[in-house]
Amino acid sequence: MNMKEYSTQTKAVETETTVTLTVNGEPRQLRIPPNVVLLDALRDRLGLTGTKKGCDHGQCGACTVHIDGQAINSCLTLAVMCEGREVTTIEGLASDAGLHPVQQAFLENDAYQCGFCTPGQMMSASAMLEDERIGTDDAAVREAMSGNICRCGAYKNILAAIQTARGQMPTARKEGEVS
């Protein structure tokens, strides 16, 4: 048979496995079956209910968290695939020094109505403001934020809040700055 030689083979997890990851700076262990998504692991197993389930299919952004600094949809991410990774949720955005500039700016700009989309909006915004590949003007911000739907239509104030936060964040690129 014209078969390749295989030296090793991976062991498949059939039922439950232990996943070790960092959540908001703390090492955490999860004992989970492979079909648990990160969103459910955070909410149901770690009690971190700030991350919201809107559509469960990548269509709304309510479940946005950071993995190794990048915004992703936790509803389409298997928790087993987060082994060794750093997850930040809305609960980890503020620091001992106080609210994150994005949180403060949402508060000051009244950038929400019901608040259900807000954690996801803030997680997308905080990642975007640190990403020098994304433009700084309003059009670029709206495009980069389009993965977060706001059913209440608070977009105008969300945009204002993000541009306000930009001014408060030492690491964010300023409007008009070119990369």
Place this chain on the structure above:
Amino acid sequence: MRSFAFSAAENVDQAIIACESNNAEASYIAGGTTLIDLVKLDVMRPERVIDLNRLPLKEVERLDDGRLRIGALVSNTDLAHHPLVTEHYPLLSQALLAGASTQLRNMATTAGNIMQRTRCPYFRDVAAACNKRDPGSGCDALGGINRMHALLGTSEHCIATHPSDMCVAMAALGATLTLEGPNGIREIAFGDFHRLPMDRPDLEHELEPNELITHITLDTPVVGGGSHYLKLRDRASYEFALASAAVVVAVEDGVIRDARLALGGVATKPWQAMEAEQALTGQPAKTESFEKAAEIALADALPREHNAFKVPLARQAILRALEKATQAAMNS
């Protein structure tokens, strides 16, 4: 969500053997944005899922012959912003950034994007008849709400569109896929990879069950070419195309020396409009030539009850993309 066994492959050989060493239906996972979505809907039912993310396929590199080799696991975000892509293949960058959302592009991979499934609502609904999901069951889209469906490459068995934006740019640019399986490595032209639905819409591509895509290599860039990707949709962002056009043109003394044209949102696979490309070559870079090309590209369009509006929409996308690409070529 149905349960499945899970393993993470450390290298390509492990991924191949993990996939074939078991009779159970196995599926690779990369970004998961297609797979997990469809497992939740019970449309895809893998018994084993094999994680590819540890494979060393995350590089974008220029080959000695000037082509660009992209690892299967490069994320859509990283590919869109890669300096070699923004400089030599701005069309690809534009198409990638026109797709999905920031979060999804951060997760989605190059090979996963090529392998993504249709967004046909009947395919996504296990209570509906769908030949793609359940061969021989019929096609509820034919007499249903087929507003999003295809005009080109359809059959009486399936009229679903291929939803990718990235693939439309690749069809225009020209590319080769490298596949690896138990019998070794082989290459296939991008245009030959996706199949037309014909009487087997469930067979979507030329990949064997235990093969995987390891690389996508883009043809050398068109010298002096200007390009444009135009995507028309129901809202300005985070929405699939109703019609899109990817164009590369090189113009010399007002005459088109080389033209590439591919369509999205209107066809059952990433659609290279070859006859239109030939008709453009050697013609003056003017509206009349563009109109002729659009006519040729859509000559075989077969509209259904709710998607006839896509014919003029696609025509407009072609015209505007050709105009923009020509301007870009003149300014380069």
